[in-house]
Amino acid sequence: MSTSDAVVDAAAPRVRSTRRRGRRFSRRNLSIIGFLAPFTILFVLLYLVPIGYALYKSFFIIKRKGAFGSPNEVFGGLDNYSRAIEDTEFLKSIGRVLLFGIVQVPVMLILALVFALLLDSIFGRFKRFFRLAFFVPYAVPVVIGAILWAFLYSPGLSPILDGLGAINISINFLGEGTVLWSIANIVTWTYTGYNMLIIFSALQAIDSSIYEAARIDGANEWKMAWQIKIPIIRPALILTAVFSIIGTLQLFTEAQVLRDSATSITSQYTPNLVAFTAASANNFNYAAALAFILAVATAVLSFGFLKLADRKGGE
Amino acid sequence: MSTEGRSRSAGLTTTKSLMPTIVMAIAALYFLVPLWWLFVASTKSRGDLTTTAGLWFSDFQFGANVSDLFSREGNIYATWLLNSLLYAGVAGAISTLLAAMAGYALAKYTFRGREAVFNTILAGVLVPTTALALPLFLLFSKVDMTDTYWAVFVPSLVSPLGVYLSRIYAGASVPDTLIEAARIDGAGEFRIFFTIAMRLMSPALVTIFLFQFVAIWNNFFLPLIMLTNQDLYPVTYGLYVWNSQAARDPSLTTLTIVGSFVSIVPLIIAFLMLQRFWRSGLTSGAVKG
Numbered sequence: 133m134s135t136s137d138a139v140v141d142a143a144a145p146r147v148r149s150t151r152r153r154g155r156r157f158s159r160r161n162l163s164i165i166g167f168l169a170p171f172t173i174l175f176v177l178l179y180l181v182p183i184g185y186a187l188y189k190s191f192f193i194i195k196r197k198g199a200f201g202s203p204n205e206v207f208g209g210l211d212n213y214s215r216a217i218e219d220t221e222f223l224k225s226i227g228r229v230l231l232f233g234i235v236q237v238p239v240m241l242i243l244a245l246v247f248a249l250l251l252d253s254i255f256g257r258f259k260r261f262f263r264l265a266f267f268v269p270y271a272v273p274v275v276i277g278a279i280l281w282a283f284l285y286s287p288g289l290s291p292i293l294d295g296l297g298a299i300n301i302s303i304n305f306l307g308e309g310t311v312l313w314s315i316a317n318i319v320t321w322t323y324t325g326y327n328m329l330i331i332f333s334a335l336q337a338i339d340s341s342i343y344e345a346a347r348i349d350g351a352n353e354w355k356m357a358w359q360i361k362i363p364i365i366r367p368a369l370i371l372t373a374v375f376s377i378i379g380t381l382q383l384f385t386e387a388q389v390l391r392d393s394a395t396s397i398t399s400q401y402t403p404n405l406v407a408f409t410a411a412s413a414n415n416f417n418y419a420a421a422l423a424f425i426l427a428v429a430t431a432v433l434s435f436g437f438l439k440l441a442d443r444k445g446g447e
Numbered sequence: 448m449s450t451e452g453r454s455r456s457a458g459l460t461t462t463k464s465l466m467p468t469i470v471m472a473i474a475a476l477y478f479l480v481p482l483w484w485l486f487v488a489s490t491k492s493r494g495d496l497t498t499t500a501g502l503w504f505s506d507f508q509f510g511a512n513v514s515d516l517f518s519r520e521g522n523i524y525a526t527w528l529l530n531s532l533l534y535a536g537v538a539g540a541i542s543t544l545l546a547a548m549a550g551y552a553l554a555k556y557t558f559r560g561r562e563a564v565f566n567t568i569l570a571g572v573l574v575p576t577t578a579l580a581l582p583l584f585l586l587f588s589k590v591d592m593t594d595t596y597w598a599v600f601v602p603s604l605v606s607p608l609g610v611y612l613s614r615i616y617a618g619a620s621v622p623d624t625l626i627e628a629a630r631i632d633g634a635g636e637f638r639i640f641f642t643i644a645m646r647l648m649s650p651a652l653v654t655i656f657l658f659q660f661v662a663i664w665n666n667f668f669l670p671l672i673m674l675t676n677q678d679l680y681p682v683t684y685g686l687y688v689w690n691s692q693a694a695r696d697p698s699l700t701t702l703t704i705v706g707s708f709v710s711i712v713p714l715i716i717a718f719l720m721l722q723r724f725w726r727s728g729l730t731s732g733a734v735k736g
Contacts, residue, residue, distance in 0.1 A: 159636075160556065160636065161558070163552075163556075163635075163636035163637065164552050164556050164558055166636075166637065167548045167549060167551060167552035167556075167636075167640070168548070168549050168552050168553075168564070170545045170548065170549075171545040171546060171548065171549035171605070171610060172549065172564070174545065174601075174604055174605045175568065175571065175605050175607065178579075178583065178601065178602050178604075178605050179571050179574065179579065179605060179607070180567075181586065182579055182582035182583050182585070182586055183574070183579070183582060185582055185585060185586055186581065186582035186585065189582075189585060243474075247471065247474060250467040250470060250471055251467075251471065253464055253467050254464045254467050254468055254471065255464060256464075258468055258471070258472075261475075262471045262472075262475060263722075264719055264722065265475040265478055265479055266474070266475065266478050267718070267719075267722070268478060268479065268482065268715055268718070268719070269478050269481075269482075270718070271711065271714050271715045271717075271718035271719075272482070272711050272714070272715070273664055273665050273683045273710075273711070273714070274665050274667065274683075275665075275667050275683040275684070275686065275687050276683060276686065276707045276710065276711055279686060279687065279690050279703060279707055280481055280482075280484075280485055280707060281481065282690070283484075283488070283704070284481060284484065288497045289488075289496065289497060289501065290501065291484060291500065291501030291502050294500070294501060321477070321478065321481070324478075325478060378573065378575055379575075382575040382577045382578065384577055384667070384668060385667045385668070388667075388671075389687060389690070392690060392691045392693075392694070404577050404668075407581060408581075408668075408671075408672070411581055411584070411672070416581075416585055419581055420581065420582065420585070423578055423581045423582065426578060427574060427575075427578040430573070430575065430578070431570075431573060434573055
């Protein structure tokens with residue numbers, strides 16, 4: 133992370149006399165606390181404490197005294213975790229979102245990259261229109277987007293199905309084999325424009341004299357995209373990839389909304405749904421363990437990707 | 448910057464950008480047609496919804512649908528809209544202020560443990576809100592605060608991404624010399640922040656507010672897990688509940704469609720009007736990320 137801007141400030145107070153500096157420092161320390169405390173206290177209470185509490189809770193299990201006795205929370209060590217890695221539904225849900233991510237994330241990011249490069253090559257009034265049009269779905273809340281697409285997938289309402297029906301194609305968007313990709317389409321629809329805008333902003337920041345130089349060297353558009361634009365905007369691509377990976381593992385809203393119209397989506401469809409279902413059944417300890425595993429898996433995958441991207445860039 | 452070069456070869460570029468324009472136009476249809484369908488559907492009566500072509504109007508019933516929407520269950524829809532505005536607007540504004548103060552302090556003061564504090568907050572950016580909702584529910588039920596306004600409002604006050612962004616912005620847009628000059632003039636640290644730094648950071652603060660507003664407005668897991676009293680629902684969650692009950696009560700299908708349309712129109716307008724703030728936020732995030 134860049135911190136050089138702040139380091140400059142450190143040198144300034146050193147010029148002052150010691151006595152004044154002492155008074156100044158304590159006053160300044162008070163101000164620093166005043167600036168940081170409101171956020172930090174809430175951050176600790178609403179981020180660190182819940183995570184710590186979930187971790188703590190995940191080490192307990194519910195035991196009943198006899199068949200009808202009152203439930204009792206007792207220390208269970210890693211019981212919830214060993215249960216999780218043997219829970220076939222949970223493992224299947226992880227496999228499902230991984231498959232989803234392996235296909236959807238590259239498709240979306242390649243589309244976003246292609247659109248950004250095309251947008252960069254268009255001049256005139258259409259440019260502004262496309263920038264706005266592609267970004268509009270991001271303004272639609274995820275729940276509403278999912279409800280909207282649920283209608284577009286359902287027979288009787290959907291103009292897509294009507295159109296396909298007119299040329300004698302019948303497809304069930306909500307079937308067992310297709311529904312995962314129907315969800316992928318919703319995610320792609322929502323975020324492609326947003327990612328395009330991130331990549332496009334990075335493209336805009338490139339100094340155009342580089343292009344002039346490349347053109348003089350005889351590079352065509354294709355070569356310029358591959359050898360100049362894409363390498364320069366790598367940080368933007370990595371950023372979009374990391375956020376997409378996080379989003380994929382946490383997949384929940386779209387699946388939960390589509391459950392009302394698609395019976396193929398079970399209550400164990402995504403890892404978050406498994407955790408939610410466990411919590412709804414009042415099994416909070418198990419749900420906490422699942423949430424924790426998921427958070428760790430997310431962190432490992434995103435950091436892993438960052439490291440991988442770093443190493444490739446260093447070669 | 449390169450407008451000169453562009454106008455010089457204007458004749459050439461129009462033909463050259465024809466193919467990209469066509470490709471982009473087709474893609475634009477994919478992004479816009481679903482929303483066009485939503486608009487058309489929200490103008491139709493329940494009968495016409497299934498019997499007429501989806502992408503064009505039949506009997507224009509938009510007014511009747513909207514008045515149905517706002518009269519359902521003692522105007523619960525307006526309550527939901529107001530709730531969303533409270534959660535996303537008020538909590539978003541407060542969280543922006545808190546993030547601005549913290550980011551400013553992290554950018555403009557040197558103190559021991561600064562990087563440790565910053566890195567912890569940065570790790571918070573990577574913690575998804577869905578992973579937090581469940582533990583938050585457990586804690587809120589400990590203090591008996593689930594199913595209250597606060598259960599959704601209070602968790603929305605924290606924006607680690609906001610701190611990260613405002614540190615970058617404060618570092619870039621508030622000159623140290625200006626702060627020093629104000630100190631010499633006898634201004635206190637807080638006065639410097641509220642009268643000078645905040646003003647210089649204001650475009651960035653709009654961006655941070657937008658990010659947080661969207662994050663809160665989009666948060667689905669938290670109300671799902673925290674709320675049972677429907678007077679407290681944000682509009683997205685209320686529409687989800689209507690949609691899930693539509694199989695039992697078909698009149699809710701029309702209301703869900705109209706309600707979805709009415710709720711996103713102001714959002715889309717606001718988004719498009721504020722687009723330049725998005726772009727600046729996205730650039731700095733991408734460059735520093």
